Amino acid sequence: MISIEDAIKAVIETSNTISISITFPIERALNLVLFSDVYSPINMPPFRQSAMDGYALNLHGDLTYSLVGEIKAGDSYQPILKKGEAIRIFTGAAVPDSANAVIMQEKVISKGNTIVVESNPVEEQNIRPIGEQVKNGEIALKKGTKLTSAAIGYLSSLGITEVSVYKKPSIALITTGNELIEAGQPLTYGKIYESNSIMLKTALLNLGFDKVSIHKIEDNFDDTYNELQEVVEKNDMVIITGGISVGDYDFVGKALKKLEIEEIFYKVNQKPGKPLFFGKNDHTLLFALPGNPAAALSCFYIYVYTALQKMTGLKNTLTKVMAISASNFEKKGDRPQFLKAIYNDGTVTILEGQSSAMLQTFAISNALVKMSGDLDQIKINDMVEVLLLPI
Numbered sequence: 001m002i003s004i005e006d007a008i009k010a011v012i013e014t015s016n017t018i019s020i021s022i023t024f025p026i027e028r029a030l031n032l033v034l035f036s037d038v039y040s041p042i043n044m045p046p047f048r049q050s051a052m053d054g055y056a057l058n059l060h061g062d063l064t065y066s067l068v069g070e071i072k073a074g075d076s077y078q079p080i081l082k083k084g085e086a087i088r089i090f091t092g093a094a095v096p097d098s099a100n101a102v103i104m105q106e107k108v109i110s111k112g113n114t115i116v117v118e119s120n121p122v123e124e125q126n127i128r129p130i131g132e133q134v135k136n137g138e139i140a141l142k143k144g145t146k147l148t149s150a151a152i153g154y155l156s157s158l159g160i161t162e163v164s165v166y167k168k169p170s171i172a173l174i175t176t177g178n179e180l181i182e183a184g185q186p187l188t189y190g191k192i193y194e195s196n197s198i199m200l201k202t203a204l205l206n207l208g209f210d211k212v213s214i215h216k217i218e219d220n221f222d223d224t225y226n227e228l229q230e231v232v233e234k235n236d237m238v239i240i241t242g243g244i245s246v247g248d249y250d251f252v253g254k255a256l257k258k259l260e261i262e263e264i265f266y267k268v269n270q271k272p273g274k275p276l277f278f279g280k281n282d283h284t285l286l287f288a289l290p291g292n293p294a295a296a297l298s299c300f301y302i303y304v305y306t307a308l309q310k311m312t313g314l315k316n317t318l319t320k321v322m323a324i325s326a327s328n329f330e331k332k333g334d335r336p337q338f339l340k341a342i343y344n345d346g347t348v349t350i351l352e353g354q355s356s357a358m359l360q361t362f363a364i365s366n367a368l369v370k371m372s373g374d375l376d377q378i379k380i381n382d383m384v385e386v387l388l389l390p391i
């Protein structure tokens, strides 16, 4: 049985190998990550640009300048100013090569065809130099940069219309179990409502992954094998819940073997989520999460979330903080345990109802307390390690 730390390390290493790039128009690239460096195709600004509404000057030793015309933003002519000449100019307009400073209009008294400046500005004042922000051929944004609105605006300001980004994976969610029926149907004896698919689909949507399909199968080998074969072929990631333990009707492991999915690990020394499987083939990552809903969701946040981050070029794993426990908790057994909890401003409350079959307390949690295997209790005021959920 692998440790939590080694399992996370294996997820990170494996997921990096499955990243795929795609070229996207920038308006569809929000929150995606650059797959390669982007070089600027222009100087920005592309010309000497006035930073103020005022007057462009060809400086001389006197405070009086003769006014020779006007340049608006967007004008593309190049008047030649002699020493002692000024031209009216506006923010964003091209400063003629013959001007060596711009003075803001508040510092000028205008008298017909002459202006008098308060004092002569220093050379190049209020002129944004060519390529001040980025020069033609320089790296504008590095590989690995997440495309925020600011980044997209910046690329657009350089005239860039498309970028190479990490592709968001297509994900198949498979639930297994004869006992599962759809919410909305009458509940018959021995059955329960199927809830893992909607839980994981919405968790994926919340993280920005929207290419998600849901597949529901019963506990038999042929259906499990056939469905898995199809979704593994068509998707970048497959997430199965249930059927991965050791029962006579747990067929997932057997089907994965027959499909020659390479096992990276099976079984993690943790509670909940011991029977977690992680594997891959050359183009698809595959997680088989335990069927118990709280175990499935814990494993999703600790392992699947990490894999999704790496596949898409993001760097986050769950945020770890230390916090003061507001609760007592006694652990049974020697497996490290993740405990549903509410974190608030340096303090964490460990909730009742930690069974992996129960979602009631997960529903109000925003964090998991990670309790190491060698601890058997947490006491009020102990410092504990907390993982904040990306919810």
Ligand SMILES: Nc1nc2c(c(=O)[nH]1)N[C@H]1C(S)=C(S)[C@@H](COP(=O)(O)OP(=O)(O)OC[C@H]3O[C@@H](n4cnc5c(N)ncnc54)[C@H](O)[C@@H]3O)O[C@H]1N2
Residues within 6 Å of the ligand: 175, 176, 177, 179, 180, 192, 193, 194, 195, 196, 197, 241, 242, 243, 244, 245, 246, 247, 250, 273, 274, 275, 289, 290, 291, 292, 293, 295, 356, 357
């Ligand atoms: N002899 C052993 N039995 C079990 C072991 C073990 O080590 N030896 N491990 C236990 C642990 S820990 C877990 S967790 C479960 C995991 O079993 P499976 O992954 O095979 O899951 P299932 O048996 O199919 O389901 C477990 C539980 O979850 C319910 N479930 C399943 N899918 C859904 C769904 N989509 N929506 C809602 N609920 C679901 C299912 O009805 C079961 O109650 O194995 C233990 N057994």
Ligand code: MOO
Residues within 6 Å of the ligand: 270, 271, 272, 273, 274, 275, 290, 292, 295, 296, 356, 357
């Ligand atoms: O992993 Mo199981 O979830 O411990 O119940």
